[in-house]
Amino acid sequence: MKTLKIIINIGLVLLLGGLFNACKQEVADSLNLNADVHVLxxxxxxxxxxxxxxxxxxxxxxxxxxxxxxxxxxxxxxxxxxxxxxxxxxxxxxxxxxxxxxxxxxxxxxxxxxxxxxxxIKAEITAFRIGNRTGIINQNDNSIVIYLPEGTDLTQLSPMVEYTGGAEISPAQGNYVDFSSPVTYTLSYMGETFSYTATAIIGEEPKQPLIIFNGENIAPQWADLGTAVENQSNNPKTDGINASPLCVSIVRNAVNGEGWHGGALWNENKVNIDPTEYSRFSIMVLKEVAGDVQLEIQSDGESNKDWLRAWYAEDHLGEWQELIFEIPENRTAIINNILVMPHEHANGQPMAFETQRMYWDELKALPKE
CATH class of the missing domain: 2.60.40.2340 (Immunoglobulin-like)
Known part of the structure; x- marks a missing residue:
C-alpha cells in the first residue's frame, strides 16, 4: 500500500510538471521577441x-x-x-x-x-584672424569686425578663416583681399549659401561685453531662491529680440510669492566682475506682469551687497525686454554673486499677480564707456 502511494505521488508530480512546462511553453510561444522595430x-x-x-x-x-x-x-x-x-x-x-x-x-x-x-542646413564662419588680431563674429547678423594696428595696409590682407567643414568659401583662403571697404564672405554648403560682412578698422579694440549667461554655450547653473529654477527652459518667444532656444525660468505663486523668488549664481557658479571695468548689467526678461526686476550683487561671503532695479514695462507684456542695471559709481568691491528676482514686488503689488512662469536670459556685464 505504501509503495502504491509513492507511485501515485510520483505520477502526480510528473503530471503537474508536464502541465507547468506546457503552460510555460505556451506563454513563450505567444511572445514575439524577434519583431523588427527599426525605422526604415x-x-x-x-x-x-x-x-x-x-x-x-x-x-x-x-x-x-x-x-x-x-x-x-x-x-x-x-x-x-x-x-x-x-x-x-x-x-x-x-x-x-x-x-x-x-x-x-x-x-x-x-x-x-x-x-x-x-x-x-547652416554653414558658419567660426574664427577670423589677421596676424595676431582676432575678429569679433556676430552670428546673429552674420557680421565680423576686426581691429588692426596703426599703419596696416588695408588693401593687402590675407585673413585666416575657420568655417564649417565641407563648405566652400569665397574669397578663398590665402588670397589677398582689399579691406579698405567692407568685404562679403560667402559660404556654399549643401546647396545653400550664407554670407558674412567683414569690416576692418584701424585702432585698438574696445572692451567687449562680458557674457555671464546665454543659456546655450555659456550656461552656469542657477541656484534656487525661494522656488525651483528650471535651468534649461525652452524659449517661449523666439521671434522677438531674443531668438536663442534656451533660457532659465521659475514659477512664481500668486498667493505667497515674495520678491526674493528667483535664481542665484554663487558658490561653484560665482562670477568675478570688477566694477572699475564694468559699469552696468543687461538682462533679458519675459513675464506677464509689469514691475521691477531686481539684481542683487554681492562679494564673496554675501558681503558688500547692492540692489539694482529696472522696470519691466506694461507696453510689452509677454515679450522679451532688455533691461539695463547701473552699478553704483562708488562701488569698488569685486562682484562674485548675482541674484535675479524677475518680479521684486510682494504679490498684489503694484498690480494683481497670477501664478505664472517667468523667464530670463542673456545676462551680460557691460564695460565702462
Whole structure:
C-alpha cells in the first residue's frame, strides 16, 4: 500500500510538471521577441534623414528658412510596427538640437526609442584672424569686425578663416583681399549659401561685453531662491529680440510669492566682475506682469551687497525686454554673486499677480564707456 502511494505521488508530480512546462511553453510561444522595430526611413518634405539604428538617433538637415515649429515627418516602418508620435503628425523641432524629440517604435513584444533632431542646413564662419588680431563674429547678423594696428595696409590682407567643414568659401583662403571697404564672405554648403560682412578698422579694440549667461554655450547653473529654477527652459518667444532656444525660468505663486523668488549664481557658479571695468548689467526678461526686476550683487561671503532695479514695462507684456542695471559709481568691491528676482514686488503689488512662469536670459556685464 505504501509503495502504491509513492507511485501515485510520483505520477502526480510528473503530471503537474508536464502541465507547468506546457503552460510555460505556451506563454513563450505567444511572445514575439524577434519583431523588427527599426525605422526604415524618416523623411521631412523631400529630405531623407540619417537613421542610426545602433545609437537610436535620427538626424534630418532641412533647407534654411524651414519652419521647425510644425514639422510632419513621414516614417516608413516594418510590417506590423507602429510608431508614437505617428507618421504625418506635426511636431515642434525648434529645440531638437539640444532636446531631441523622442519617438518609440512598437512591434510584437519589443520596442525601440529614437531621439530625432531636425535642423536647418547652416554653414558658419567660426574664427577670423589677421596676424595676431582676432575678429569679433556676430552670428546673429552674420557680421565680423576686426581691429588692426596703426599703419596696416588695408588693401593687402590675407585673413585666416575657420568655417564649417565641407563648405566652400569665397574669397578663398590665402588670397589677398582689399579691406579698405567692407568685404562679403560667402559660404556654399549643401546647396545653400550664407554670407558674412567683414569690416576692418584701424585702432585698438574696445572692451567687449562680458557674457555671464546665454543659456546655450555659456550656461552656469542657477541656484534656487525661494522656488525651483528650471535651468534649461525652452524659449517661449523666439521671434522677438531674443531668438536663442534656451533660457532659465521659475514659477512664481500668486498667493505667497515674495520678491526674493528667483535664481542665484554663487558658490561653484560665482562670477568675478570688477566694477572699475564694468559699469552696468543687461538682462533679458519675459513675464506677464509689469514691475521691477531686481539684481542683487554681492562679494564673496554675501558681503558688500547692492540692489539694482529696472522696470519691466506694461507696453510689452509677454515679450522679451532688455533691461539695463547701473552699478553704483562708488562701488569698488569685486562682484562674485548675482541674484535675479524677475518680479521684486510682494504679490498684489503694484498690480494683481497670477501664478505664472517667468523667464530670463542673456545676462551680460557691460564695460565702462
Amino acid at each position: 526611413a524618416f523623411k521631412v518634405a523631400h529630405v531623407n534623414g540619417v537613421v542610426d539604428n545602433e545609437t537610436g538617433t535620427i538626424t534630418v538637415l532641412v533647407p534654411a528658412g524651414t519652419d521647425l515649429s510644425t514639422v510632419a515627418p513621414v516614417i516608413d516602418l516594418p510590417a506590423n510596427a507602429v510608431i508614437k508620435p505617428a507618421s504625418g503628425v506635426a511636431q515642434n523641432f525648434q529645440f531638437s538640437t539640444s532636446s531631441p524629440v523622442v519617438y518609440r517604435v512598437y512591434n510584437g513584444n519589443v520596442f525601440q526609442m529614437y531621439r530625432v533632431t531636425v535642423k536647418e
